[in-house]
Amino acid sequence: MVIDDCENGYIHDIKLEVNIMGQMQLDLLVTNSSQLSLPEKLLIYAFDKLDIHLPTFPLNTDGIDIVAKNFTVRRVKMINYDDAVVPKPGNQLKKYAKCSEDILVEDIESTFGIGMAVGSVAPHE
Numbered sequence: 001m002v003i004d005d006c007e008n009g010y011i012h013d014i015k016l017e018v019n020i021m022g023q024m025q026l027d028l029l030v031t032n033s034s035q036l037s038l039p040e041k042l043l044i045y046a047f048d049k050l051d052i053h054l055p056t057f058p059l060n061t062d063g064i065d066i067v068a069k070n071f072t073v074r075r076v077k078m079i080n081y082d083d084a085v086v087p088k089p090g091n092q093l094k095k096y097a098k099c100s101e102d103i104l105v106e107d108i109e110s111t112f113g114i115g116m117a118v119g120s121v122a123p124h125e
Contacts, residue, residue, distance in 0.1 A: 006068040007096035017079040018061040062086050063113060067094065070102045077109045083117040084110040 063078040067088045090097040
């Protein structure tokens, strides 16, 4: 979920879940299977045929990316494989959030995710 250039926002009481099989199937639609390496083919086979539930690497599946000012995220359940909540930097082209600020995140249940990331993106001008 991407919140971009928002002021005075509130997300609460929702569940976000990454469908890793769906993500891999979409990837196959845009990638010619003949171009896949053997490890990639084996990984796809493992998820499809062996009923594996835990990926062994993050798949760039941030839960909520926020470019906002005065924003609250509360009581959210997430199943993803990367950052749960990430305040992102704004820039001077934004109308409301030239800089992400005053963001409150509380009561988050993150499964498989790696938590909240602050400062993971270099600042913009």
